[in-house]
Amino acid sequence: MNSTQQVQHLVDFPHADGSQGYAFTLLELLAIPAFVLDARGRAIVWNRACERLTGASGYEVLGTMDAWRCFHRDARPTLADLVIQQRTHEVAALYDTHARPCDEPGHLSAEGWCDMPRAGRRRYLAVDVSPICDGSGRLKAVVETLRDMTAEKQAQIALEKLATRDGLTGLANRRCFDDTLHAEWQRAMRQQQPLSLLMVDVDNFKQYNDVYGHVGGDDCLQRIAGAVAKEMRTNDLVARYGGEEFAVILPNQSLKGAAIVAERIRCRVEQLQLPNLGAAQQFVTVSIGAATALAAPECDPSQLLATADAALYRAKHMGRNRISLTRETEKILSQAYGM
Structure with missing residues (x-):
């Protein structure tokens, strides 16, 4: 019984x-x-x-x-x-x-x-x-x-964390970034809110690795990751996109707001004063491309990503250690937000 x-x-x-x-x-x-x-x-x-x-x-x-x-x-x-x-x-x-x-x-x-x-x-x-x-x-x-x-x-939680976190920096990994960007795009479309994206790249990182070695390079990325994360709101996501590049998702954030966040990130990294003897700049810096989209059914988040990438390329081309918006995005958002 x-x-x-x-x-x-x-x-x-x-x-x-x-x-x-x-x-x-x-x-x-x-x-x-x-x-x-x-x-x-x-x-x-x-x-x-x-x-x-x-x-x-x-x-x-x-x-x-x-x-x-x-x-x-x-x-x-x-x-x-x-x-x-x-x-x-x-x-x-x-x-x-x-x-x-x-x-x-x-x-x-x-x-x-x-x-x-x-x-x-x-x-x-x-x-x-x-x-x-x-x-x-x-x-x-x-x-x-x-x-x-x-x-x-x-x-189980530890395994899930391993599946979504970057092992070096502890930030979200590329897989988590892709999933989150898609989810936030859908939410922005439902709620008719802007969605902003920052692409952050460490300037002259190859030269830094050449001088300080991979251990020094890893330490550099960890410190930059911490600096970027300190500027995030609760609903924002910062991810290690790959190599020395980071991506930041800013839900319900206008282009003007995204530019302000980007500038704070740029200044915070510069204030770390990580010496970079292998580059023209005295300290490690970052270049940032910012983009904002008004999500719509006929678009998809890959376009927002491409726009932010183009803005990052422009920041690099203009001399590094700066933020940039693509001219097309500046024009569209100035009409949408009166900027």
């Missing part, structure tokens, strides 16, 4: 002391954290594994209707509470991954982060609930079992 069946026996025959004691003993000895709420939401079982996971003893929880306090700082129902209160439609809003029905009717599974205030550590838990009904189908209790999947979740 499994644990759910034992609780069924406990609920159906509350006066059968021997069966009740056996059911409690079985649940107490389960290695899997588990607790049981009765039809009113009152905790009637809180096993030892659950005590170890939450840091809350059964003495504190049994007989109360606030088992949620063991998992969250702010009031919110457990998955078992949602079943008892017939609020399962709220599960998707309360858990990181949407709840999915199990094979048996009424059984639910969900995953999410829990504060675990008593244990003093945040945990990612997989939760399964099983309702227990009497012969007439009336709900008698709900069993909730828990699995600590924090290590697995952290490993």
Whole structure:
């Protein structure tokens, strides 16, 4: 007889002391954290594994209707509470991954982060609930079992980070940039907002590498990456586009605003005062091309990228250590924004 069946026996025959004691003993000895709420939401079982996971003893929880306090700082129902209160439609809003029905009717599974205030550590838990009904189908209790999947979740996050982050600078990588640019283009089109892009290239970087070696070059790129990142708003994205080139996506930013950000980046890099003995300039500098588009169905983000690239080429051609807009972009945006 499994644990759910034992609780069924406990609920159906509350006066059968021997069966009740056996059911409690079985649940107490389960290695899997588990607790049981009765039809009113009152905790009637809180096993030892659950005590170890939450840091809350059964003495504190049994007989109360606030088992949620063991998992969250702010009031919110457990998955078992949602079943008892017939609020399962709220599960998707309360858990990181949407709840999915199990094979048996009424059984639910969900995953999410829990504060675990008593244990003093945040945990990612997989939760399964099983309702227990009497012969007439009336709900008698709900069993909730828990699995600590924090290590697995952290490993998943680390892998996802590796897939989207540049290993040297910690910035977004080219893949993340491409995906974000496409997503921001679609959003700009829906919301009818401008989307700006900066292409940032380190001036005379080959000469820098020749003098300071690849280790020195890596350090240079890391410091420039940090300087660029410091000028970003929450919704902006800075990525290492490739080699010594960086790209900055500025959602809902006019060309004038993009030019201001670009100039701040240029000044911040210059203020690093990284010596560059292999170039005419005394210190490492960057050239920046800026472009802005009003997203439309007949266009695509590759055109914005091409325009920013052309502006960068112009900045290089004009002597480096400067920002530039293509003449075509300047003309179009001056009409659109009255610049």
